[in-house]
Amino acid sequence: MYTTSTAFLEALQEAGVSYIFANFGSDHPAIIESLTDAANKNKELPKVIISPHEFVAMSAAHGYAQLTGEPQGVIVHVECGTQNLGGAIHNAFKAKVPVLVYAGASPYTQEGELTGSRNEFIHWYQDVNDQRGIMRGYTKYDNEIRTGKNVKQLVHRSLQISKSEPQGPVYLMGPRETMEEETERVEIDSSLWTPVSPSALPVENVQELVSHLLKANNPLVVTSYLGKKEAAVEELVKLAEKLAIPVFESVPQTMNFPADHPMHVGYQWNEDKQHPVLAKADVILAIDSDVPWIPVKNKPSEDAVIYYIDADPLKEDMPLWYIPSRRFHQADSLTALKQINLALEKESPDESLVSARREQITAFHSEMKEAVKNAEQLNRDIITPEYLTACVREVMDDNTIILNEAITNYGVVTSHIGATRPGSYFSSGAGSLGWNGGAALGMKLAHPDKTVISLTGDGSYLFSVPSVVHTMAEQYETPFLTIIYNNFGWNAPKHSTLGVHPEGIAKQSNQFWINFNPNSQLAKVAEAAGNAYAEVVEEPGRVKGALETALTHVKNGRSAVLDVRIPKV
Template sequence: MYTASTAFLEALQEANVSYIFANLGSDHPAMIESLAEAKQLNKKLPEVIVCPNEMVALSAAHGYAQITGEVQAVIIHVECGTQNLGGAIHNAAKGRVPVLIFAGASPFTQEGELAGSRNEFIHWIQDVFDQRGIMRGYTKYNNEIRTGKNVKQLVHRAMQFATSDPKGPVYLMGAREVMEEEIEPITVDTNLWEPIMPSAIPPNAIKELAADLLKAQNPLIITSYLGRNEQAVNELIELCEHVSIPVIESCPNYMNFPTTHPLHCGHQWNTPSQNELIAEADFILVLDSDVPWIPLKNKPSNDAIIYYIDVDPIKEQMPLWYIPSKRFFKADSYTALQQLNMHLKMDCNIDSKTVEERLDKYSQYHTKQKDKLKELECSNSEHITPEYLTACVREIIDHNTIIMNEGISNYPTISNHLELHRSGTLFGSGAGSLGWNGGAAIGAKLAKPDKTVISLTGDGSYLFSIPSTVHWMANRYNTPFLTIIYNNHGWKSPKLSTLGVHPNGIAQQTNEFFVDFGTISDLSKIAEAAGGAYARSVKNPADLKDALTQCLNVVKEGRAAVLDVHIPTV
C-alpha cells in the first residue's frame, strides 16, 4: 500500500534527510510498515537510528545539523515522547538549529471506523487536548497532518521554515488513522520549497557603518556564533586584518576567530568585572551574539557607537533583551561581511598608520593574555587542574578533530586553553539545557565518520546526557568517540550563581550549597556496561597524558572511550 506514512518518508528523502532518529510507539504501525517495505524492495529512504531515549535522539539530530547544515528528522511517540525530548528542544530552539520532529497522536476513532482505530488501552490515556502546545514555545512552525493527500507539501513547508534564518526546529503530528490513510502517490517539485535567501544590509547603511568604523580609534568586534558558517570566519579575518580590529568571543559555541591570531583578544563568559577593551571601545560591531556582555558588571561606555548584525537582532523569543544600538540589521553575517569588505577595499580613507599602531597594540595585548593563561597550565603534583587537563587535551587534537563542548562551569577554561584556530572544529549546544554532549557527539560522528570526535563535559552534564543510551547507540551504530569528563564531583554552576548574588551569605559561610554528589562513582563504567566502551578513571596528574593517549588510540581503533578525570571538588 501507498499510505500517508509512505509519502511522509518519501518527503524526508526528497529533503535530503540522511537519518531518522526514532523512538517508535503504538502510533507508528503505518510508518513501520512503510519502512519495512522499503527495506524489502531496496527503496531509498533515510536510515533509521533507533534511539532508546528521545533527548538523545534530538541531540544527535542537533549535532548532525550543526556539522553539516542539513536537517535531520526525529520521530517520537505521541505526547509522552514529545515531553521526553526534554531540554533538547530548548537547545535546538535557542541554538537556532534546524530539525524536523514528527510525533504520532492517539487514534481519534474507537469502533473500527478507520484503519488504525483504537485497539490498546494506552490510546485513551495518551489522548490530550493540546499536544502541539507542548512544543509551541520552542518551534518555528507546528502543524497537524489531517490527510495524506497533502502530506508532502506540509513536510516541505516545515523544512522551509526550519532552514530559513533564523533556523530552528519544526514539529508535525498526525493521528494513527491519518498516517494509515491509503492515497495515490504524490509528486512535488522540491525546487519550489527552497529556504529564504540570506538577507543583506542596505547599500546606504553599509556606507554609514564603514564610515563610523573608520572614524573609530578603538573599534571592537564581539561574536558568539558567527563560526556556524565557516565562510563567515574567513570574511571576519579579512575585515579584522584590513583595519586592525580586535575580536572578543562572548559565550562562544563555535570557533569564530582563530585564538592564535594576534587580534584575538580573549573569551568572556560570566565575567565578574569590566572588560577593559569593551570599556575603551568607541565603536563596537556585534556579529551573531545573544549575550555580547552582561550589563550588570561589564558593558561599553555610553558614548560607544554600537551596530548589531544578526539573523535575529532583536531576539524575538527572549522576553527581556535589549542592547541599545545605533543600528540593528537583520542580516546574514557572511553576506554582511562580504559587503563590508568589498566596500572597504574601495575606500581610500583608511589611515595606514592608525591601522599599524592598532595592530601593534592589540598584538601586545594578545601576547600578554596568552602568557598569563600559560602560567595556569603548569602541572600540579597534588591534583589535576582544569587548565592542565585542557592543555593536555590540546596536545592530542589535530586538524582531523571535532570538539563537542559542554564543560559548563569550565566553559571559560576550555575556551581559553584549547587554542583552536580552524573553523568547524568546535561546537556547543548554544543553549542551557544540559545533556546535549553525548547525542551530539553521535550526530557529529555520523556526519563526519572520518573525523575524531571528542566530547568535553562536566560530570553533571555527562549524567544529564543519559550515557547508558548514548553508548548503547554508539556501539550499535559504530560511532566511536572520546568522552572526557571534567569531574568535580558535583554541580559547580549553582554554587557560582549563589556566590555571585550572595558572596558572603550563609551558604558561603557554612559551605552548604546542596550541589555535592557525595560518594564518588566511576562514571566511565556506565558507558562500559551499556555500550562496551573503554572505561578509565584518572586522579594522578602523572597518569593523565598516558590515559588520554590510550583512550584516543582506542577510539581510533573503532571503540568508544570515556575518561573520567577527577579535578578539584566543587
C-alpha cells in the same frame, strides 16, 4: 499499500534528510510497515537510528545539523515522547538549529471505524487537548498532518521554514488513522522549496557603518555564532586584518575567529570581570551574538557606538533583551561582511592609526596567550582543568572536533583548546544540560572520518543519559572520546549563589546542596551499556598517557570515557 506514512518518509528523503533518530510507539505501525517494505524492496529512505531516549535522539539531530547545516528527522511517541524531548528542544530552538520532529497522536476513533482505531488502553491516556502546544514555544512552525494528499507539501514547507534564517526546529504530528490512510503518490520538485535567500544590509547603511569603523580609535567586533558559516570566518578575518580590529568572542557556540590570530582578544562566559578591550571600545560591531556581554559584569562604555547585525535582531522569543545599538540590522552575517569588505576596498584607512592599533592589540593578544600558557603548568598534587585541557589540545590533531559542555569550565576549555579552524569547536548554544553525548553521536554520523572529543562536566554527563548514548554509539559504530571534568557536583549553582549572596548563609555554612555520590563510577556506565573503554584518572602524571590510550581505542572503533578527577566543588 501506499500510505500517508510512505509519502511522509519519501518527502524526508526528497528533502535530503539522511537520518531519522526514532523512538517508536503505538502510534507508528504505518511508519514501521512502510520502513520495512522499503527495506525489503531496497528502496532508499533516510536511515533509522533507534534511539532509546528522546533527549538523546534530539541532541544527535542537533549535533548533526550543527556540523553540516542539514536538518535531520526525529520521530517520537505521541505527547509523552514529545515531552521527553525536554531540554533538547530548548537547545535546538535557542541555538537556531534546524531539525524536523514528528510525533504520532492517539487515534481519533475507538470502534474500529478506520484502520488504526484505538485498540490499547494507553490511547485514552495519551489523548490530550493541545499536543502541539507542548512545542509551540520552542519551534518555528507546528502543524498536524490531516491527509496523505498533501503530506509531502507539509514536510517540504516545514523544512523550508526550519532552514530559513533564523533557523530552528519544526514540529509535525499525525494521528494513527491519518498515517494509515491509503493515498496516491505526489511528485514534488524539492528545488521549489528552498530556504529564504539571505538578507543583506541596506545599501545606504553600509557606508555609515564603514565610516564609523574607519574613524574609530578603538573598534571592536563581538560575536558568538558567526562561525556557523565557515566562509563568514574568512570574511571576518579579512575585516580584522584590514583595519586591525580586535575580535572578542562572547559565549561562543562555534569557532568564530582563529584563537592564534593576533587580533583575537579572548572569550567571555560568566566570569565576573570587565574585559578591558570592550570597556575601551568606541565603535562596536556586534554580529551573530545573542548575549554580546552581561551588563552587571562586563559592558562597553556609555559612549560606544554600537551596530547590531543578526538574523534575528529583535529577539522576540527573549522577553527581556535589549542593547543600546545605533542600528539593528536583520541580515546574514556572511552577506553583511562581504558588503562591508567590498565597501572598504574603495576607502583609504588612516594607516598610522591602523598600524598603532595593530601593534597595541598584538601586544594584548601576546600577553593574553602567555597568561593562558602559565595557567597550564603541571601541578603535582591536583589535576587542574587548565592542565587537563592543555593535554587534550596536545594529543588532538587537525582532524578533531571538540564539543564543550564543561559548564563552569566553559571558559577554561575555550581558552586552552584555542580553536583555530572553522567547524572544529562547538558548544550547545543554549542552557539545557546533556547535549554533549547525543551531539557527539550526531557529529560522528555526519563525519565518520573525524575524531570527536566531548569535554563535559560530571553533571552534564549524567544529564546526557550516558547509558543510552553509549549503547547507540556501539550499535551504530560511532566511537568518540568523552572526558569528564569530574568535580563531584554541580559547581554552577554554587557560583550562582555566591554571585547573588557573596557572604550569605550558604557560604558561611559551606552548604550549597550540590554534591554527588563520591563513589559513582561514571565511566563504568558507558562500559556496561556500550562496551566503552573506561578509566578513572586521579594522578596528574597519568593524564597524557590516559588520553593517548583512550584515543587509540577510539581510532580502533571503540568509544572511550575518561573520568578525570579535578578539585571538588
